[in-house]
Amino acid sequence: MKKKTVAGILVALGLALGGFYLWHARVNQHKAHLAEVLDIARLLRPAPVGQKQVSDVDVVHDIERTLVDYTVDDDIKKTIAKFLNETVGMVVGEFAIEQLNGAAQHGLSGNPLFLVKNAQGDLLFVIKVFKGPFHADHNFMRELSGFQVAATIDGKSFTMVTARAVGKCVIGGERYGLLAISPAVGTSLADVMMKMIAYLRMSQHSPEMAAAIRQELVEAISLGGHAFKRLGQVYAELHQLRAQKEVGIHPSIVRYAETKLIKVLRVLERDDHGIDRKVLQRYFYALLDRLQQEETIRSFVHGDPNPANFMYDAKTDSLYMVDLGGLIRAADCDGNPIGNRTVDFVGAIDGIEIDKLFGLPEQERARLVQAFVAGYGTVPTKLERDFFTLLHRLRFLGWSVPFEMTQGDAETLGVPLAIWQHELEELKKLLSTLSETLEL
Ligand SMILES: Nc1ncnc2c1ncn2[C@@H]1O[C@H](COP(=O)(O)OP(=O)(O)OP(=O)(O)O)[C@@H](O)[C@H]1O
Ligand SMILES: [Mg+2]
Secondary structure: OOHHHHHHHHHHHHHHHHHHHHHHHHHHHHHHHHHHHHHHHHHHOOOOOOOOOOOHHHHHHHHHHHOOEOOOOOOHHHHHHHHHHHHHOOOOOOOEEEEEOHHHHOOOOOOOEEEEEOOOOOEEEEEEEEEOOOOOOOHHHHHHHHHHHHOOOOOOOEEEOOEEEEEEEEEOOEEEEEEEEOOOOOEEHHHHHHHHHHHHHHHOOOHHHHHHOHHHHHHHHHHHHHHHHHHHHHHHHHHHOOOEEEEOOOHHHHHHHHHHHHHHHHHHHHOOOOOOHHHHHHHHHHHHHHHOOOEEEEEOOOOOOOHHHEEEEOOOOEEEEOOHHHHHHOEOOOOOEOEOOHHHHHHHHHHHHHHHHHOOOHHHHHHHHHHHHHHHOOOOOHHHHHHHHHHHHHHHHOOOHHHHOOOOOHHHHHHHHHHHHHHHHHHHHHHHHHHHHOOO
16 A cells, blocks of 8 residues: 555544544533533522522523523524534534424423434434523523432433533524423323323214224323323332421422412402402411421422423333423422422322313313322322412412413413413312311
8 A cells, every 4th residue: 555545544544533532522521511500500499408598690690601602693493503513412414403383392481492303303302492591580590400400310210301411592682591401202291181182072073983983092091091100100209219307398498489479469469350368378378387387208399290291101101201490499409309299299180180171071080180199109198288289379370371461362372371260260269178177
């Protein structure tokens, strides 16, 4: 072989190796950067009792300063491509980016979501894009802090998605936060219920139709039962990991609940919707006072128990937890559990019950609730259930949805408004049962 050719091969080899090392170094550098950002976001959670709380404003500022800007040409897809190339080393041209539309994703936050797939159509990453992300109460901040807790939780019966890359960009003069998340497999529990509803509806059309889809209907119902039983089992495991007995609920949860109460009291000031604000406030504090004297369990929680946030893969009977922002209330900044499991328990049941709005019959709802409770194995105390059910209703009623209706687009507000009204009616029922229980 000629000397020149050998030299050429050596140079090419050297370049290739150099390129590989550079790529490797960049990806490793990115991992350190991601860990650094998540570690800062940890400080958005409460400090252990007796330790000084770091200011939220400082933490958010620190995150903003630390994040790398990936903006390209005022174009979100080009920006995401650069983001993926420079963080996880994806080669531009070897993956496709699709936007998931709002209706399909069942999300209420309105943050655009993008799916990143390879040539075979496999899902590689989910990219969440958060508008105006730099304040402490923003979903972006909550998710960063939640992902930091999730990384410390080692579940045997479930998988929590993980953060793979984080960044920022500016599109159309607006600032955005970028998050690349590992893929979950399966169907969301919201879609599992939608499938049941669709087949139940079809089966009512005519006897012929009912006969034709009998098998699908049986399968949809059985899928629902398995999925919710699994959710119960998964929650049971999550709630038992490092659980500790304490008296009362954590001060940060009390503060959080109070902010929800105040928000709803403000909403009811404009129109009371048939609810006496003084009664609501009195019952809230009566339940809280009693709860603060009881022995309770402090545990990790998912914290956002909407069925759209869980994906069930029937093939492997596995359950994935997505949307981890609620984990910000699962642990303090040192990672010690501070949540109360009842938040997930009552949320899961309400998540099933709410599907009556979409036509899931009572009998099927009862079946799913039963499967969930059987999977969970225990039931929180009545006091815990009353308090956390009240908090659950307050969370939904704190939305200002009905007041934005006039300018809003009916299509997007239809579902939130129906949920708002459902929660309002349920709150009225709860207050009337509490009037007997609390003997006030
Ligand atoms: N990592 C993932 N893998 C597969 N699908 C996902 C993943 N993350 C999200 N999804 C799908 O996208 C939907 C919306 O995502 P997510 O729940 O994270 O955001 P969101 O609902 O818009 O936020 P919020 O709950 O705060 O309103 C989920 O219900 C799920 O169906
Ligand atoms: Mg969600």
